[in-house]
Amino acid sequence: MESHEEKPIIYTMENKPIVTCAGDQNLFTGLYGLLSQQLPREPMEWRRSYGRAPKMIHLEANFVQFKEELLPKEGNKALLTFPFLHIYWTDCCDTETYKASVKEDMQRWQGALRLHGSTDWLVVVVESDGKKKNKTNILPRTSILDKIRNDFCNKQSDRCVALLDPLKDSSRSQESWNSFLTKLRTLLLMSFTKNLGRFEDDMRTLREKRTEPGWSFCDYFMVQEELAFVFEMLQQYEDALVQYDELDALFTQYVLNFGAGDGANWLGSFCQPVRAWSGLLLRRPIDMEKREVIQRGEASLLDLRSYLFSRQCTLLIFLQRPWEVTQRALDLLHTCVQELRLLEVSVLQGALDCWVFLSCLEVLHRIEGCCDRSQLEANFSHTVGLWTYATEKLKSLGYMCGLVSENGPSSEELNRTVDLLAGLGTEKPETVNSLQSPYKKLKEALSSVEAFEKHYLELSHAALEMYRAIGRLRSGRLVGKSLAEFYMRKGDPQMAQTFLQDALKSYTAEGWSLPITHTRKQIAECQKQLQKTEDYLQTSALLASDANLSDEERKHFCQEILTFASQASEGKALLLHRPELDKDMTAFAQLRELQFHPSAATVHIGAALQLELRLCSLMPVPVHLEQLVCTVHYSEIRPAPAGSQRRPALSPDGTVTFPATSPSRGAAPGPAAPALELQEIQDRSPSDNALNSTGVVCKNVHLLMRINDNPASLDPPSAAASAITVEDGAEMLKANDVTLLPGNNSIVFSAPAGSYTLRQLCATVGQVQFVLPHIYPIVQYDVYSQDPQLTVEPLTESLLAGLPQRVKFTILTGNYTVKKGDALQLSNSDSMPILHSSACSACILTNQVGEASVSIQSSEKVTSISLPQTPPYHTLEFQLEVLCHIPSAPARAESERLTNGEVRHRPKNRTRYNSGMASIDQKVSVDCPWSIYSTLISLTFYTPFKAQHSLLSAGKRKYIQVCLRNVSDTNFRLANQTLADHQCTPSLQLLSLNAKTHQLVYSKQCVYSLWEVKWATEPPSCLQCVFTASFSPADAPDTALKPYRYEFQIERVTTLYSVKAEIQPAVGEQHCHAGALCRLEVSITRVMDPSEAEREDEEYTESEGLRTTKLMYEVVDNSSNWAVCGKSSGLVSMPVAAMATHKVQMEVMPLFAGKLPFPSIKVSKYLAHSAPPTTQPEADSCLENDNLSLLDKGLEDQGDTASLRSRGSVHSLGSGEQQQRGPPMPRLESFSPGQVFNCSMARQVLVLPSTDDHVLEVNVT
Amino acid sequence: MAVCVAVIAKENYPLYIRSVPTQNELKFHYTVHTSLDVVEEKVSAVGKALPDQRELYLGLLYPTEDYKVYGYVTNSKVKFVIVVDSSNTSLRDNEIRSMFRKLHSSFTDVMCNPFYNPGDTIQSKSFDSIVSAMMVQSS
Structure with a gap:
């Protein structure tokens, strides 16, 4: 009762264990309320037989008045109605009454019990103080109790209890009340144990007899269910469930055995044709209708299963395990379908679908009824299976009954519908009022096309939603596909397509080829109906190349493309290119390999570079291509070094192999992202080829970046397919009228000039173009043109002037063909004639060396060299002897100034020779036959x-x-x-x-x-x-x-003056002594009479009628051998006449002993300040002035040349010679080397060591 | 006993899928593909347990009216799916387990083959024969 109030939704049985009450009914009625209330209050431990775990159990009881009919008759196995305990109530307290009536009554009661073998009884003697007070103590209080004990409980004294004033609220009565209840409970449990144990034993015995012919499952079912009822009654739902599960398993086993040929007779009743498919009924705790059918042995398999499940469901819900219900429901439905099939039970077509549908919904309703919304949402994973199952069944019903077709059901289908509806029977009274009952739903759904659609969509979407909510996307896709099929049947390809595309996306993403093919076929159908020609073409191409399809199907789809292509070209012959008809080529044909001939992919412009494409056509039939175009992209300037790293994809034999991609497989299994395409770049300075910078460049950043942008995208191929663009305006390689056979095809292109990167491949079939949007890995080729080149270089390391030298002419013919009669015209120059050589032959180099002769004709102005015939891209080499005349002009050292334009000095940085080698640059202008311009060739000769x-x-x-x-x-x-x-x-x-x-x-x-x-x-x-x-x-x-x-x-060859020095030892000395003063006499003698030229040149001063010239002498001792005492320099006036001599004497002191060289005497012209200023700015004069100023020190004390002295101050004042326009300066001018002859040059004088030398300095070097 | 045996790569594309020829191959593809949903669910539920306690056998993934789908996932997240006819009720859980174990060991052999490129579809004859044995036993 309590459980009812707490959990009103639980449909519990009203049953409680029955306890009979005999004796004083009035007494009992007074106590009944209290008793039934108090009994379940405390749990009792129930110890179980067969090692089952003990349980705490709250006992309840249904107290009924004792009647003999209540006692079970022999053979009656019913447990529910079994009285587990018999209580005799009495409040008799005096012996007389007891003896007179009560005892007799009790004996009768006992007799009845004994007759039925029941030993579970209890006598309760209620004692109250009130009664005691009324009736004086005739007997001790316990005497009646004792008496009863004596009379009835010969050994079981505990079966007689006293209850003290139960209605009073005293501790004593409370105590006695409690002990009574405990006793009652104990006895009840004892009775349970004993009776259930006996029952179970009987049941087992019965089960063991199951192989016997007359055994009936239904009978056994009833027996075991009885046990389950009792457990349920005792609220031992777990145990109750076990009973049903055992029955379930037993039945299943029988069915299986039957299927295996081991039939049991009783199963025959279950094999009767199914006539009703009303579905599960879970709203009653016990479906008595069904139970009775089972009891009668008339149940069909569905009846039995339904009943069994409804019981299990009830118990599971009691156990708060609703999700197990859904699990088991699905199992049950599957099992039933299987079992009916196994037992070959004849079922009306569609009847099972109805049953399953109704059952699914019933279970779902039941579960929804006992769970709140959040619980449901959290457990979609348990219910979604049922939803899907129901959806599937409804769908198949719909198809069966013609509710899906566009035209509505046919009469046959209508008949079927009627039959199916008949099998549903009438609606169960429980759900009559419910608008959403499964019964009503099914009836409505089968009633009309519209209603069916409504219900079907409702279910499908519910299932979809749930799958989405729990992340079972793949299952969702399948439901979606099923919906798509429905929409297709309904003639709504638009709706179908979205579902199919979704499904396709997920199959493609995970690379499931068969589902992809299947889905794609459906999509093709959609697109065809929707007139989405472009998409249809693409899908057709994919399907035509799909190896999963049969040849016929592939041909069909291929034909679809071809038909369209030809239609379009007929109908709109001059139609401009329609970009929407550009299809991804991967489905149509695949670029497998690409080979260059020659293999380096680099040729000059005259040679043929062939590009062989190996296309693998995926079409099942030969396809005629009107045009196959390979778009190429011109690469402007390429990093020139001919390193092999330039074309990473190119193998040594010039083949590029492309990774095979399967259009149907999609991107998932392979690497979805293109690989990094890295290229090394080197930046070299143009002048000296030095490395400025180097690095690595990713060439396909745009591709990589795009992929990184949307990593969630599962389907890059379709995204790419929608955005195929044909590069316009690019240069292209073309091949017209190509027929692609299925399998490998080889198409040869010849490449135009330039450096190109292959970009796209485009095949044209009628109006349809198949485009391979990117050729990857990147393939490049070069067809280059090269201008002829003439180089002239010395054969030896350097060319020597004055000697015949061999010079090598090298002509790289480039793209020019040297024809017969072509000649090089060399302009002759006088300084460098070209020598005729008898044996002048040319080498023509390609891969092998060829010989040809070169003839040279010389005319006055030009030398003509006629060249042998040479094909392009060959090297022509020959040698010429040339002679460069050494210029007769004095060869100039590099320090000399340039004057002549014709002869140039080489720039310093180019000179590899020491500076002593003078060079001559010789220019030759050559007229080449391939150019209108002359080539200027410079040869550098070195003067030996x-x-x-x-x-x-x-x-x-x-x-x-x-x-x-x-x-x-x-x-x-x-x-x-x-x-x-x-x-x-x-x-x-x-x-x-x-x-x-x-x-x-x-x-x-x-x-x-x-x-x-x-x-x-x-x-x-x-x-x-x-x-x-x-x-x-x-x-x-x-x-x-x-x-x-x-x-x-x-x-100035002539000697003008002769200078002679004499060193005389001091007077009285034989030799000079170190440290002693000697006399130095310098005599300057005019040797020649003045010549004509001299007269004009030199400056003379007339003095005393004599023409004199002023000379300055200096005594210079650079080696510090001498110390000049006094004036070391001075001016002398020389008469300009032969043999005029001027002697100067001065004192010098040798500083060392030994043979000392004479101090050198330098004589210079002295030009007074009156000298014409024209000579002044001479650069040399400055130097000489400096020399002079050095000498000033010596001159200073003398003071005889005031002008010289003042010059020093002027010098200090003056900021530069060139500004000096004031008083002209006197200056010195040296003579030319031949003009002054020094007689005493290299003379030596013997110097003896000083006599008083105390210290001898010895230098050891 | 098995009507379809599939090996599915970690990335959920089929490495191997073979079904009895008598029945619609496509249907099995769909069934196996859909079963991946449940595999993922179970794996993520199992993943919460300690790794050494992980059970490779996932048990019944889901029943359909006609088939029972069982799953097994290796430590490298390669999935094995065996589809069994529902009518074949004699098949016990243990037998399914042993089928999976056989499959796993054969798969390991395939992986050990130095010429096998992991991630490629399995074309090993011995693997094929193991699978054939599983499928033949039924009839």
């Missing part, structure tokens, strides 16, 4: 020699020395050195003092030659000399001698 001359004097005699230095690396033989006067002065004679005619000059060594200059009349003031010699390499024959010329000019 460097000549230097010097004028040597011995008094008045003059000698010219020429030093020829071999600055080259070659050894030379030198012959016929001659020196000639340019002017051919007759009086002049150059006398050779050289002995040998032939001399060897080794590399980096010098040869000196000497001539004496003799003159008859007047010594020449200026000599123009030409040195000539013949030279040849040391190992060459004499005939190879080549001239060498060296021109030079010597001025």
